[in-house]
Amino acid sequence: MNLLKALFFLIPLLLLFGCYDRIELEQQSYVMAIGIDTTDQENQYLFTFEIANPEVGSATAQGGEGEPPAEIVSVIGTDILTATYTANSVVAKKITLDHTKIIVASEEIARSDKFLSVIQSASRSPQIRRAVELVVSKEPAEDFIRNNEPTMEKRPHKFYNFMLSRAAQTGIIPQATLHRFFQITEGDADVFLAVYATTEQSKEKERGYEDNYIAGEIPQIGGSPTQFMGSAVFKEGKMIDILNGEETRFAHILDKTHDMDTFLATIPDPLQPEYRVSYNYAQKNKPQINIDYQKGKTAKIKVDVEYQVEIIGIQSLINYSQIQKYRKILKENITNRLEEKAKQLVKKSQEQYSTDPFYWSLYVRKHFKDVPSYEEADWNKNIYPNAEVEITFKLDKLEFGKMFDDSNVSEVRD
Amino acid sequence: MARFIAEREKHNQQEQTVHTSLQPNLEEIKKLFSYGVNKDFSIRTFNLFSNQKKACLCYYSSIVNGKTINEHIMEPLLQNKGESISNIVSIENIEKVNSFSDIIENINSGKAILFIDQSETAYAMDVADFQHRYISKSENESVIKGPQDAFTESLNSNISLIRKQLHNHQLINEGIQLGERSKNEVNILYIKDIVNDDILNQVKNKLNQIKVDNVRNIEILEQYIEDRPYSIIPSVLYTEKPDKATSYLEDGFIVLLMETSSACLIVPVTFWSFFHSPEDRYLRFFYGNFSRSIRLICFLLTTLISATYVAVSNFHSEMIPPDLLLAITASRERVPFPLIVEVLMMEVAFELIREAGVRIPNPLGPTIGIVGALILGQAAVEANIISPIIVIVAAVSGLSSFAIADINMNFTVRLMRFIFILSAGMFGMLSLTGAFILFFMYAASLKSYGVPFFSPMSPHFLSSKDTVFRKSVKKELFRPDYLKPKDLQKKQKKG
Numbered sequence: 001m002n003l004l005k006a007l008f009f010l011i012p013l014l015l016l017f018g019c020y021d022r023i024e025l026e027q028q029s030y031v032m033a034i035g036i037d038t039t040d041q042e043n044q045y046l047f048t049f050e051i052a053n054p055e056v057g058s059a060t061a062q063g064g065e066g067e068p069p070a071e072i073v074s075v076i077g078t079d080i081l082t083a084t085y086t087a088n089s090v091v092a093k094k095i096t097l098d099h100t101k102i103i104v105a106s107e108e109i110a111r112s113d114k115f116l117s118v119i120q121s122a123s124r125s126p127q128i129r130r131a132v133e134l135v136v137s138k139e140p141a142e143d144f145i146r147n148n149e150p151t152m153e154k155r156p157h158k159f160y161n162f163m164l165s166r167a168a169q170t171g172i173i174p175q176a177t178l179h180r181f182f183q184i185t186e187g188d189a190d191v192f193l194a195v196y197a198t199t200e201q202s203k204e205k206e207r208g209y210e211d212n213y214i215a216g217e218i219p220q221i222g223g224s225p226t227q228f229m230g231s232a233v234f235k236e237g238k239m240i241d242i243l244n245g246e247e248t249r250f251a252h253i254l255d256k257t258h259d260m261d262t263f264l265a266t267i268p269d270p271l272q273p274e275y276r277v278s279y280n281y282a283q284k285n286k287p288q289i290n291i292d293y294q295k296g297k298t299a300k301i302k303v304d305v306e307y308q309v310e311i312i313g314i315q316s317l318i319n320y321s322q323i324q325k326y327r328k329i330l331k332e333n334i335t336n337r338l339e340e341k342a343k344q345l346v347k348k349s350q351e352q353y354s355t356d357p358f359y360w361s362l363y364v365r366k367h368f369k370d371v372p373s374y375e376e377a378d379w380n381k382n383i384y385p386n387a388e389v390e391i392t393f394k395l396d397k398l399e400f401g402k403m404f405d406d407s408n409v410s411e412v413r414d
Numbered sequence: 415m416a417r418f419i420a421e422r423e424k425h426n427q428q429e430q431t432v433h434t435s436l437q438p439n440l441e442e443i444k445k446l447f448s449y450g451v452n453k454d455f456s457i458r459t460f461n462l463f464s465n466q467k468k469a470c471l472c473y474y475s476s477i478v479n480g481k482t483i484n485e486h487i488m489e490p491l492l493q494n495k496g497e498s499i500s501n502i503v504s505i506e507n508i509e510k511v512n513s514f515s516d517i518i519e520n521i522n523s524g525k526a527i528l529f530i531d532q533s534e535t536a537y538a539m540d541v542a543d544f545q546h547r548y549i550s551k552s553e554n555e556s557v558i559k560g561p562q563d564a565f566t567e568s569l570n571s572n573i574s575l576i577r578k579q580l581h582n583h584q585l586i587n588e589g590i591q592l593g594e595r596s597k598n599e600v601n602i603l604y605i606k607d608i609v610n611d612d613i614l615n616q617v618k619n620k621l622n623q624i625k626v627d628n629v630r631n632i633e634i635l636e637q638y639i640e641d642r643p644y645s646i647i648p649s650v651l652y653t654e655k656p657d658k659a660t661s662y663l664e665d666g667f668i669v670l671l672m673e674t675s676s677a678c679l680i681v682p683v684t685f686w687s688f689f690h691s692p693e694d695r696y697l698r699f700f701y702g703n704f705s706r707s708i709r710l711i712c713f714l715l716t717t718l719i720s721a722t723y724v725a726v727s728n729f730h731s732e733m734i735p736p737d738l739l740l741a742i743t744a745s746r747e748r749v750p751f752p753l754i755v756e757v758l759m760m761e762v763a764f765e766l767i768r769e770a771g772v773r774i775p776n777p778l779g780p781t782i783g784i785v786g787a788l789i790l791g792q793a794a795v796e797a798n799i800i801s802p803i804i805v806i807v808a809a810v811s812g813l814s815s816f817a818i819a820d821i822n823m824n825f826t827v828r829l830m831r832f833i834f835i836l837s838a839g840m841f842g843m844l845s846l847t848g849a850f851i852l853f854f855m856y857a858a859s860l861k862s863y864g865v866p867f868f869s870p871m872s873p874h875f876l877s878s879k880d881t882v883f884r885k886s887v888k889k890e891l892f893r894p895d896y897l898k899p900k901d902l903q904k905k906q907k908k909g
Binding site: 021022023024025026028030032052054055057096098099101127129155157158 | 727728729731732736737739740741742743744746747749752753839842
């Protein structure tokens with residue numbers, strides 16, 4: 001009898017609630033990139049959705065040839081989610097944002113006050129992952145998404161995935177997840193670095209070195225027109241500046257919360273400055289950051305970076321590896337240059353931004369007993385801009401690759 | 415009422431004792447065994463050489479050994495002198511019987527009955543020779559390393575197979591008669607100085623409580639002695655391997671054998687008895703445990719992979735990596751059915767092939783392979799009936815199910831698979847987890863002869879810790895304590 005009663009309640013329960021939010025995979029459209037642009041209307045934005053075409057690039061699909069790898073739809077709306085429903089007037093399936101890889105904001109909207117209010121809705125919806133990366137494009141985001149035509153990685157999510165992870169490993173762009181954006185913006189102390197990218201070539205920089213560019217400046221022949229280089233600086237949810245690739249790398253070096261792989265770079269040859277020496281910079285340990293803070297006094301920030309260098313190429317063919325004197329000069333030169341560059345960036349941030357792109361406010365918080373006292377001391381107006389920053393680079397290991405000697409030019413050309 | 419009286423009359427007849435003179439005995443026997451109609455019932459009348467009395471021998475010619483009757487019964491009786499019958503006849507086993515009910519039972523179990531004129535006792539002589547298959551290789555529980563022989567449909571051979579491995583005078587083989595009309599014997603094997611008497615008595619009680627006309631074989635007996643006939647989880651272990659049975663005997667379990675089955679039953683059981691294969695112990699420590707870990711994965715895969723696929727793709731598409739997601743989406747775009755229907759179709763198709771494969775006559779065997787490949791393979795995909803990924807899911811789930819060698823547990827897992835798929839189709843991972851937890855709770859609540867299903871893991875008991883993984887053979891010190899054996903310690907520690 002009890003069983004009968006239970007069934008009496010259970011069966012309607014299953015019939016009424018069963019399959020409540022069940023949806024088949026093919027009934028959904030998967031957005032891989034979202035673009036945000038301004039429009040003529042106030043508080044109305046242009047949202048661009050890049051929807052992956054499942055049939056392109058999958059071996060199982062019969063047909064689908066000649067279709068583009070992605071469908072790009074732009075609609076006007078107030079926030080991302082409502083715009084997806086508007087976009088359904090064009091797109092046949094339910095638009096799902098679960099698999100979005102990047103949110104592209106045009107530089108125009110990023111620099112406006114409205115940016116925070118429009119991106120806010122992304123944090124509210126569970127559909128958009130916190131790991132979505134924030135990209136700022138020089139041109140309107142719609143153009144960026146439409147122009148972005150990778151030649152090899154046809155599937156859009158593949159391209160964004162590989163591009164962002166590899167470029168972040170080499171340090172030329174930051175890891176700029178939405179989570180970090182909200183974390184830093186709401187922390188209201190440091191600046192947030194977003195990825196800077198463009199598909200439009202600007203005037204090429206005349207004298208640039210490997211990382212001394214921002215996106216659009218890199219001389220390039222062939223390949224896809226999209227360039228990811230440098231970072232957009234967001235202070236209090238608003239873009240204020242652009243860092244080039246080199247500065248972004250230093251922001252990585254000095255920031256404990258970033259993971260960076262090794263990178264290759266060059267310095268002018270210390271003995272023959274017209275040539276350059278290329279080296280592989282590796283950092284096995286995170287930097288040591290100590291902030292000495294006492295109320296009413298100037299804060300002292302001491303940063304120790306331990307790094308390793310492997311020399312890749314010496315254009316001048318000077319025998320740095322065997323002659324101890326030269327080796328010492330090279331060591332000092334690299335260290336000095338790194339320190340100098342780092343100091344430049346710190347100085348720029350202190351003077352221009354009055355706060356830091358290194359998330360250093362984390363290490364000063366322990367000096368305060370509660371949040372109000374920390375807020376009162378004011379990291380970005382008071383502590384950091386006036387702080388004495390001491391950065392030391394320590395060369396842990398210098399290697400010269402698998403071959404010590406370069407070819408002897410005079411012997412080769414006799 | 416008439417029927418009842420008739421039955422009572424029959425009953426009285428059987429209680430009847432043997433008459434003094436031969437003629438009424440003969441008539442009684444002829445009536446009882448429908449002599450003349452029953453073609454293989456033989457009666458041989460002759461005069462004894464010793465005292466020249468008339469005598470008669472009755473037996474079923476189909477279940478006795480004719481040569482033995484000639485050499486050891488007829489010849490001595492016709493040629494030799496002697497005081498009593500037991501001194502004349504050279505047969506191994508001779509017994510005196512007085513009542514007709516005993517006579518019937520003896521004739522049925524393959525004995526020859528000798529009536530002698532002017533004697534109130536008849537003699538039952540064991541000349542039984544039931545036909546059976548010779549001992550062959552185990553086909554359903556095959557191993558690579560380890561003994562290959564399997565039980566056969568002969569009780570004596572089966573006991574001999576066990577005694578061959580266990581030279582122990584404490585190994586007891588006790589018989590219990592079962593059945594009202596056809597009396598069949600169930601043999602209970604146990605090691606007397608290890609087995610727990612409570613469990614043994616429970617088993618005996620259960621056997622004695624069976625009041626049916628006939629228990630033909632072990633497979634039917636299994637259903638009479640199990641604790642929960644409607645449970646999805648088995649509570650008796652069925653095996654055809656004598657080495658497996660022996661290893662359980664050594665641990666204090668009880669083995670049941672019958673004349674007519676090429677397998678034995680082992681009670682009580684735990685989950686681990688279904689999970690383990692005898693080969694796990696024959697393989698070296700790492701190899702055996704490796705195969706155990708594979709089997710555990712198979713266990714989970716076969717129960718859950720289809721259900722998880724349904725849950726994830728219907729409710730949690732954000733969990734699928736984008737490449738796979740797009741691949742599944744692309745392959746499903748032209749499939750007309752919902753995903754859960756696709757999965758159920760493939761699972762049913764697999765079960766279909768499996769069932770047909772067992773029933774199909776041997777000469778037609780290869781057909782199954784061809785047809786099976788069509789249903790489960792490329793043809794079905796190309797016809798847009800299913801998507802290719804389902805083929806992989808169904809194949810993995812089907813293949814893994816073969817790793818569970820025990821046929822009972824195999825059915826459990828295969829049936830649960832469908833329940834899990836349906837529950838996953840209801841609320842996704844939420845209801846799948848719920849269903850799995852309920853199933854797990856139910857399994858943990860089971861007991862077989864008072865032994866919890868997941869012991870010795872939970873609840874914990876002292877044992878050799880042979881559960882998911884086993885210890886090295888040298889470190890197995892105890893018998894399972896959940897059986898409360900008389901001798902817990904397997905090996906005496908040195909020193």
